[in-house]
Amino acid sequence: MTLTIGQMLDRVFDPGTPVRFTAYDGSSAGDPDSRFTIHLANERAVRYIATAPGELGLARAYVAGDLSIEGADPGDPYDLLRTFRDEVEPHVPKVNELPEILKSLGLKGLRPPELPPQETPAPWRRMVHGLRHSKARDADAIHHHYDVSNRFYEILLGPSMTYTCACYPSVDATLEEAQANKYDLVCRKLGLQPGMRLLDVGCGWGGMVRHAVKHYGVTALGVTLSDQQARWAAKAIAEDGISERAEVRHLDYRDVTETGFDAVSSIGLTEHIGVRNYPGYFRFLKARLREGGRLLNHCITRTDNKHPGITRGGFIDRYVFPDGELTGSGSIITVMQDVGFEVRHAENLREHYAMTTRDWCRNLSASWDEAVAEVGPGTAKVWGLYLAGSRLSFEENSIQLHQVLGVKVGADGDAHMPIRPTWAS
Template sequence: MQDAALRLKTLLEQLLGVPLPVRLRAWDGSEAGPPGAPALVVRNRRAVRRLLWKPGELGLARAWVAGDLTVDGDFYTALDLMSGLVWDRGEDARSLGETLRDPEARAAVRGLVMMAWPPLPPAPPREEVRRRSHLHTKRTDRRAISHHYDVGNDFYEIVLGPSMVYSCAYWPAPDATLEDAQRDKLELIARKLDLKPGGRLLDVGCGWGSMAIHAAREHGVSVVGVTLSHEQAAYARKRVADEGLTDRVEIRVQDYRDVADGPYDAISSVGMAEHVGSERYLEYARTLFTLLKPGGRLLNHQIGRRPRRDESAYEVDEFIDAYVFPDGELAPIGSTVTQLERAGFGVRDVESIREHYALTLRRWVANLEAGWPLAVRLTSPGRARVWRLYMAASAVAFERNRIGVNQVLAVRTPESGASGMPLRARTWG
């Protein structure tokens, strides 16, 4: 009798205390759940074992990356429906220990153990990173950056498209091209920084060189771009040479803490500060402050999260930490502004562009799906599944206002107090 899906659904609902919002399709072909909803396909008993040994987000992620779980139906709808189980349980939700003190929940766990027999812990997928600490030393930061960015330039070409910009685009309209939206983002940053011919720009976390090239070509500045990724640096240097900009753009494999040739007129830090860590953030801000000349501007473009009830407790997104951004940390925008001000900056403008990142991520997912066979060959099936889940789930998180992205414009205000900012500063569009 084919009834694994119904039995699994019943046991999970007993354990969770809420109805499952998606259908379940089990390894025996059976289905159960809301008609017409996307189906979570449980391909084998190993998926159940993964959830038993790592309940919650990490167990689900391991099953997804290993191919033990898939989705049949609209991927975004499935993630949105599942988010209530993974994200939105609330700060007053019962802990696992409290849940298991409930006799009905204990009975459900025993039932799941029997379904998953033999109940042995499956090995994590090989794409998972073994995190040792969150010290954010130069060595650990190099290792974390290498894990994420040295997947291969060819892979990122599939996902990012010709712009090769790996941060939130700035959309003039939802139906604009990704390339136009990324160009508009680079130009927005350049205008906020008031780049002028002959000036010096430091691009911290320069990626594949797009900001450095745009600033040098369109605004006539000299640029130093620093990254910890050797693959990114090699790619960026070739792009710079192809553009004929080697006299104005230098790409270094260098930690921003080791940059010693300031002062610069401006600094752009786009999608890099998430890697710094809360314990090091004031050091990061002070380092950039000292690298700017008086009156110089910093544009800090950074993903932020919603504030928590207890900001002293360290929390991490298990999936992101294990598979995507090892040692990455998100902070509320208020904390970011406070740290920049503690470092000596005058914060002059904060702009939230949260909805723009949801649009960007959906385009990246579409690019990945369109180039799926090649992406799998260039990396691995598991790595491609990591990126699809990470980007699609992030799009949903931005849409639901769980996370945001902000551009903070700050100035190293001279002792005279004359910031050099116009009386009506928002002239950049």
């Protein structure tokens, strides 16, 4: 007996699963009255799922257009993902069911289809660009994620063009207010004053550089590995009339030669450099500072320090952040201390990142047709999945966001810090 697709799905999902499944062979499974219907449009969708069980196979079929979803907003599929997390429990079919499933799939059904163009190669195949976190391979990873389209990012991020966690002054604050508040918080933690020199590594579209120059009177240099970001930032700086005191370069942070900065901000870069490279990274930034200078490191973190950092082969690694690595705030603080920083403050903004990704999804949903026209349906779907999934992860405390403030203390022990923090906690 050959099983229908629906019968095979019944072996994977428990009866009463609150999602309806339909397939190209006319079969179905799950709850017929569900708000959500997942449709497998063709045989390739089944092959994607069969050859990569779990999130990666489903994502491949969805991004390729072989799996469609009714009842979920493609720009903000948060409700669907929450339903899967809370109420859907897929399981491995029983041993005595496997022969029947394999026979129904056939040899062709077990042959992996060509990957969607939005997916990066497996980590071992990326070695054509060099070893993990070599300059060439890092540049390729940054190009994959950040050189999507400046117009797409304008749709997604809004006027601030800031692709890092915001800091909401109140629960009803707008995304723009929260991003401005985040930059202001960083400036206050760094103790910026007119005439100081700021280095912003991984500067994105220049938001921190522009905010610090316009509101705190500093001279600022930002560096980014994304050529599109650097071009957008240069144009914005010129339009702001601050070119004499603000600059963004298309440059690897490791190639910055200037020293003697009063402050360094690193907002959303640490995720890309590799946990094993932390000592060299923080040592390099310390060498860019004068004595008494401050470093503010802002990055996504894990909830503990046990994980090795590297995540291989999943949806995030293959579609969103190739070679990205996360660890706990304790690991970051330890390395900062070990290279000579005095750590003066640490803060977790986890809930703020859940709100930030919520607002990015709202932006994407509100301009879905324009986003699809700009980058194509596959890429737009990747971003909807990624941001809604990230919101869930921050809400459930699977990942966090930490700001850690360190000072390069001189031989006399003077940290040049106030006796109590002068910023809002």
